[in-house]
Amino acid sequence: MDTQLPPQVGEALTRFLLEQRRLAPGLVSRAVVTGSAATGDWHDGVSDIDVVFVVTRDPVDDLPALAPLHAESSPHIDGVYLTEAEIARGPDQVEAAPQVVEGVLLSALAGGSLTWATWRELEDGVQGVVDGGDVIWTPTADRHPDTATHLATRARSDLIDFWEPVGDSAEAELADRGPDDPVRPETVRWLALSPIRLVETMESGRIVSKTDAARAAAARWPEHADLLDRAVRDRAGERQTFVTADARQAIALLRQCVALARR
Structure with a gap:
């Protein structure tokens, strides 16, 4: 490195x-x-x-x-x-x-x-x-047996056991909100960037940055590329405005990540 x-x-x-x-x-x-x-x-x-x-x-x-x-x-x-x-x-x-x-x-x-x-x-x-x-x-020169395997297994279980219920809860909270109602940027970033990073870890056994994970997810799911780009920009300090429709799209992306974990 x-x-x-x-x-x-x-x-x-x-x-x-x-x-x-x-x-x-x-x-x-x-x-x-x-x-x-x-x-x-x-x-x-x-x-x-x-x-x-x-x-x-x-x-x-x-x-x-x-x-x-x-x-x-x-x-x-x-x-x-x-x-x-x-x-x-x-x-x-x-x-x-x-x-x-x-x-x-x-x-x-x-x-x-x-x-x-x-x-x-x-x-x-x-x-x-x-x-x-x-x-x-x-x-560093540290090496620990089966770390990548343990990490990939944990990433898969986190997507299913933690993030799937998070998606359900977030969807319920947004149910009565209009599509153009404002949503906290931190919420959209969390929903959009965290699960895709776990997908990269699950598939590779490596820790990647959220920016790199967003790049890979945009290539995999081009329909979410704009949302991911804005989430990365906001995380870097270039503040963006997000609305309910963005949060719902982030939840849809989250569910696609969970679906990969369930394969």
């Missing part, structure tokens, strides 16, 4: 990791960048930075000092603190871990980043190691 991070990400993480080392010496052996910053889909002023902090000891005594550092980070530097042993065991064997959500450090959170998606991103991410007064960035 290319180790080139967006400049704002590299600068923010370098400052953060150096201060983190000062506050908790010897705690973090490496920091693996995941999420949009690693997939080329990070947007300044919109995206957070997601990181797996690989630690050498139980960080419980260090968390009080680190909580303000996360809270004051801009953009927010979120993620999870894991030992190498926990990473080796896999997400199914890690019940809870310190995690940071929107700048808030929680000492023991279940779920969240403890998924096969994170473990797959550990294989394709970019890792930083503090070296003196700088951070050295290299591709």
Whole structure:
């Protein structure tokens, strides 16, 4: 993988990791960048930075000092603190871990980043190691047996067990609304972009950006190309206006994704 991070990400993480080392010496052996910053889909002023902090000891005594550092980070530097042993065991064997959500450090959170998606991103991410007064960035070399298979299986089940009911609920909520009534952009983006990303994961066992997933979905379903383009533009900060008709189209696309999962 290319180790080139967006400049704002590299600068923010370098400052953060150096201060983190000062506050908790010897705690973090490496920091693996995941999420949009690693997939080329990070947007300044919109995206957070997601990181797996690989630690050498139980960080419980260090968390009080680190909580303000996360809270004051801009953009927010979120993620999870894991030992190498926990990473080796896999997400199914890690019940809870310190995690940071929107700048808030929680000492023991279940779920969240403890998924096969994170473990797959550990294989394709970019890792930083503090070296003196700088951070050295290299591709990760993590490999975990059957990660892609676990991830694809989970993506399929998520489409059926989570997203199909979401589609039903969203359709019911829109039933009495006119086609031109306004709808929150976040709602349309969520309905349109999240399921198509799971389709890509289900079929390839890889984590792709929402932008890349939208490109693939537009090629597969050209009738949704305009909606997907506007959703991607809105997510990047180029604000769009969405109405009920757009939300209903996003639900139709969601149902096409579920149909693929049921094959």
